Amino acid sequence: MGTMDDATVADSLAPGREGRATAPASARDQIRACALELFAERGVAGTSVRDIAACAGTSPANVLHHYGSKEGLRAEVDAEVAALFDVAAAAPPEEIAAAMAADQGSGSFAELLLTQVPPDSPVPAYVRRLLLDGGDAGRHLFRGWFQAARTMQEGLVSTGAARQPADPDARAAFLLVNDLAMILLREHVADAIGTDPLTPEGAARWTVDALDVYHHGAFHVPARPTETDPTPASSLPHPPSPTTKEHA
Amino acid sequence: MGTMDDATVADSLAPGREGRATAPASARDQIRACALELFAERGVAGTSVRDIAACAGTSPANVLHHYGSKEGLRAEVDAEVAALFDVAAAAPPEEIAAAMAADQGSGSFAELLLTQVPPDSPVPAYVRRLLLDGGDAGRHLFRGWFQAARTMQEGLVSTGAARQPADPDARAAFLLVNDLAMILLREHVADAIGTDPLTPEGAARWTVDALDVYHHGAFHVPARPTETDPTPASSLPHPPSPTTKEHA
DNA sequence: TTGCCGACTGAACGAACGTTCAGTACCGTC
DNA sequence: GACGGTACTGAACGTTCGTTCAGTCGGCAA
Numbered sequence: 001m002g003t004m005d006d007a008t009v010a011d012s013l014a015p016g017r018e019g020r021a022t023a024p025a026s027a028r029d030q031i032r033a034c035a036l037e038l039f040a041e042r043g044v045a046g047t048s049v050r051d052i053a054a055c056a057g058t059s060p061a062n063v064l065h066h067y068g069s070k071e072g073l074r075a076e077v078d079a080e081v082a083a084l085f086d087v088a089a090a091a092p093p094e095e096i097a098a099a100m101a102a103d104q105g106s107g108s109f110a111e112l113l114l115t116q117v118p119p120d121s122p123v124p125a126y127v128r129r130l131l132l133d134g135g136d137a138g139r140h141l142f143r144g145w146f147q148a149a150r151t152m153q154e155g156l157v158s159t160g161a162a163r164q165p166a167d168p169d170a171r172a173a174f175l176l177v178n179d180l181a182m183i184l185l186r187e188h189v190a191d192a193i194g195t196d197p198l199t200p201e202g203a204a205r206w207t208v209d210a211l212d213v214y215h216h217g218a219f220h221v222p223a224r225p226t227e228t229d230p231t232p233a234s235s236l237p238h239p240p241s242p243t244t245k246e247h248a
Numbered sequence: 249m250g251t252m253d254d255a256t257v258a259d260s261l262a263p264g265r266e267g268r269a270t271a272p273a274s275a276r277d278q279i280r281a282c283a284l285e286l287f288a289e290r291g292v293a294g295t296s297v298r299d300i301a302a303c304a305g306t307s308p309a310n311v312l313h314h315y316g317s318k319e320g321l322r323a324e325v326d327a328e329v330a331a332l333f334d335v336a337a338a339a340p341p342e343e344i345a346a347a348m349a350a351d352q353g354s355g356s357f358a359e360l361l362l363t364q365v366p367p368d369s370p371v372p373a374y375v376r377r378l379l380l381d382g383g384d385a386g387r388h389l390f391r392g393w394f395q396a397a398r399t400m401q402e403g404l405v406s407t408g409a410a411r412q413p414a415d416p417d418a419r420a421a422f423l424l425v426n427d428l429a430m431i432l433l434r435e436h437v438a439d440a441i442g443t444d445p446l447t448p449e450g451a452a453r454w455t456v457d458a459l460d461v462y463h464h465g466a467f468h469v470p471a472r473p474t475e476t477d478p479t480p481a482s483s484l485p486h487p488p489s490p491t492t493k494e495h496a
Numbered sequence: 497t498t499g500c501c502g503a504c505t506g507a508a509c510g511a512a513c514g515t516t517c518a519g520t521a522c523c524g525t526c
Numbered sequence: 527g528a529c530g531g532t533a534c535t536g537a538a539c540g541t542t543c544g545t546t547c548a549g550t551c552g553g554c555a556a
Binding site: 218 | 290291293294376379380381386387390391394404408409410411413414415417418419420421422423425426428429430432433436437439440441442453454456457458459460461462463464465466467468
């Protein structure tokens with residue numbers, strides 16, 4: 001499928017440029033790049049075919065000419081982004097586990113992948129949408145990631161690099177979603193700590209603290225009389241919620 | 249089409265305390281409850297005023313009569329959900345810190361709040377949208393959470409319950425987004441581990457593993473020959489990305 | 497040259513959109 | 527009874543949506 005050349009999103013962002021000098025990206029690729037960016041920014045429902053056509057410097061009819069329908073265009077953009085991060089298809093999980101075990105300094109999974117896209121790329125935002133409401137595509141993407149994380153964890157445990165988890169599925173999912181949270185809440189994190197965690201500097205700062213927690217923990221284990229403390233969450237600080245209703 | 253004329257949504261959010269079994273909430277509240285559910289499910293742009301009216305069993309004109317415009321309705325739903333979780337307004341951060349320090353068994357923040365909404369509530373999904381593309385409302389929400397998490401962390405550190413972080417902002421943000429990830433990726437987590445983490449059973453299972461990591465860490469600290477290795481991510485498993493472009 | 501085919505366009509289609517408006521039904525108060 | 531106000535509606539408004547279509551342009555093979 002992705003047999004086209006490497007027209008980047010940054011190229012397509014410039015409307016009406018005389019691209020003959022450097023990158024004569026085909027109109028078809030321009031359209032897809034614009035769709036990727038606009039879908040990521042405003043959502044699929046919030047982006048019209050006319051918007052995409054205007055961004056790509058062509059006519060709305062030409063968008064449909066190349067992709068059949070808006071949904072067809074969306075499907076192709078989905079496939080493009082998913083293929084980018086479909087680690088299950090790109091490499092067998094054992095290979096990923098070995099690679100990340102070698103680079104064990106960074107336990108981050110999503111970060112590892114996202115270092116491959118430029119900081120201003122719309123791909124992270126699109127992945128966000130994909131995970132949020134991209135039904136099958138998002139589900140398949142997450143499943144692949146989870147499987148890879150699961151395999152990677154087994155590898156780390158077997159080499160003694162990771163502690164044996166009591167619930168391997170739960171721990172793998174926990175570590176995975178922690179990584180993905182950085183993508184999903186990227187701008188909020190940047191706003192809170194003052195550094196975009198998807199830039200090299202931000203990633204470094206983030207990783208230092210994440211690894212500190214993952215190596216040494218964040219909380220001291222409370223000095224309980226006995227060890228067993230199975231009840232996780234029962235006492236609430238205050239019950240203000242007006243929408244919580246007592247079931248009669 | 250879809251889910252409509254369903255009384256459960258209105259019931260779960262009806263503010264009428266004296267509500268009789270058959271006496272429905274006011275049409276105005278019905279409309280807002282339906283908007284909350286549909287916005288959460290399909291997004292604001294993907295939901296029409298006619299959809300909301302059909303769900304609430306009224307006319308589209310009546311929706312506008314009560315809320316002025318679709319944007320006005322959206323703003324009011326935003327405010328309703330935001331007020332639910334605006335911990336900064338509900339209680340001073342010190343109070344929250346003290347409360348969560350007392351309930352230190354559950355270090356989870358979002359989970360603590362979400363235990364107060366029924367499992368089938370559309371509120372978590374709406375919070376998801378709010379954090380993702382609810383501009384000011386989402387930003388304000390996150391900032392309040394971050395501030396509370398920051399204060400709470402200081403409290404835990406001062407009492408010796410938490411390890412002193414090297415970068416307090418980064419660690420507070422790290423722990424916060426880890427909690428929020430469970431909301432954002434709820435259904436993916438449920439799909440992966442087989443249990444919805446926003447049900448009591450799922451939360452228990454999730455918390456056990458999260459606390460295990462937060463107390464004892466996930467990885468063993470590697471036996472380094474010498475000291476620090478600040479480069480976070482340099483060796484990549486494979487460089488396949490076609491959209492990655494070398495910057496000149 | 498002729499013929500063909502893919503790229504591409506302007507104009508239009510019907511449907512759905514948010515919104516407006518005149519008007520009806522029902523209320524509690526003179 | 528008359529009255530004013532709120533809740534509510536059906537029918538439309540103008541706009542924008544995704545999509546269709548007849549047709550032009552340019553390159554390439556015969």
